[in-house]
Amino acid sequence: MQVWDPVVRLLHWALAGLVFFDLVYDDGGYRHRIVGYAAAVVVLLRLSWATIKRSHSLKPSIVETRVYLRQLIAGKPPRSKGHDPLGLWMVWLLWVLVLLLGITGWMSRLDMFWGDERVEGMHTFLANMLMASVAVHVLAVCAMSLIWKENLPSAMITGRKRDHS
Numbered sequence: 001m002q003v004w005d006p007v008v009r010l011l012h013w014a015l016a017g018l019v020f021f022d023l024v025y026d027d028g029g030y031r032h033r034i035v036g037y038a039a040a041v042v043v044l045l046r047l048s049w050a051t052i053k054r055s056h057s058l059k060p061s062i063v064e065t066r067v068y069l070r071q072l073i074a075g076k077p078p079r080s081k082g083h084d085p086l087g088l089w090m091v092w093l094l095w096v097l098v099l100l101l102g103i104t105g106w107m108s109r110l111d112m113f114w115g116d117e118r119v120e121g122m123h124t125f126l127a128n129m130l131m132a133s134v135a136v137h138v139l140a141v142c143a144m145s146l147i148w149k150e151n152l153p154s155a156m157i158t159g160r161k162r163d164h165s
């Protein structure tokens with residue numbers, strides 16, 4: 001069955017590529033800044049797409065997350081068609097971090113904050129948080145792929161997951 005439409009898939013891999021680029025080429029130079037802004041634009045496009053096409057709910061729920069965590073601890077997390085309730089928090093964390101990096105990166109270039117170490121420190125801190133979050137995200141994707149015996153990265157490429165549970 002189709003779970004991720006082409007726009008979601010395209011924006012996911014675009015975001016992953018842009019974020020990866022900026023984490024590696026972190027000199028704050030022209031390329032870094034353009035790529036960083038592009039990553040923020042990709043997040044905004046994804047959020048706009050979610051308001052146009054409401055295929056999966058992107059609203060995190062504490063109640064559902066609690067239930068899901070209990071099932072996960074018991075070793076029986078139910079398979080999800082879209083994002084699982086826990087994964088949805090991570091999705092938002094990744095989006096918010098990219099947007100905040102765009103804002104602090106922009107701020108660090110303003111005359112007002114020129115040479116202000118607090119803004120640079122914030123940008124560095126957010127970048128470190130993003131790096132750690134991406135690592136957790138990829139590990140969680142691999143873990144859930146093993147638990148559900150379903151290749152989730154491939155679903156993010158083809159858009160399809162198997163019908164039966």
Ligand code: HEM
Nearest residue numbers: 022023026028033036037039101102105106120123124127
């Ligand atoms: C996904 C978005 C971004 C990521 C992951 C990212 C990541 C990073 C990292 C890891 C550093 C090195 C920090 C250090 O060595 O202390 C850095 C520095 C820098 N970034 Fe970004 N960045 C992003 C977006 C932007 C944007 C949009 C701008 C826009 C102007 C920007 C401007 C800078 C500047 C000027 C520096 C060097 C000064 C500093 O350390 O603050 N970045 N960035």
Ligand code: HEM
Nearest residue numbers: 008015016019020082083084087091094134141152153156
């Ligand atoms: C810098 C790197 C990455 C970032 C910033 C990132 C970010 C995201 C975001 C924001 C989503 C939510 C997608 C949406 O609803 O639009 C997502 C989902 C997903 N990502 Fe990544 N991602 C990265 C790397 C990867 C890599 C390397 C893989 C493959 C191993 C991967 C596999 C997936 C999968 C399978 C999903 C769907 C998860 C689910 O089934 O709930 N991502 N990612």
